[in-house]
């Protein structure tokens with residue numbers, strides 16, 4: 732069974748569509764893609780940059796450091812220089828609250 736951790740609320744995603752949180756020292760980026768919520772590890776697999784400080788365009792997050800891209804639904808790299816997938820986490824919403832499970 733998954734253990735769910737409450738990490739933020741929908742309103743946190745309103746401005747940028749992406750929001751960074753820490754869960755027990757684990758940096759997590761949370762995304763709103765047309766009302767569907769996704770979560771990935773917040774650190775780019777190419778370098779030490781926070782994806783939550785990047786730019787979300789549809790289901791792609793652009794890393795703020797070298798403009799690499801990841802698909803936030805799958806974690807797959809979607810643009811150079813990123814070649815290694817970023818970890819994703821299961822998400823569920825209950826009303827305004829967003830929960831992730833660390834798998």
Ligand code: FES
Nearest residue numbers: 775778794797799
């Ligand atoms: Fe993210 Fe280089 S650190 S693309």
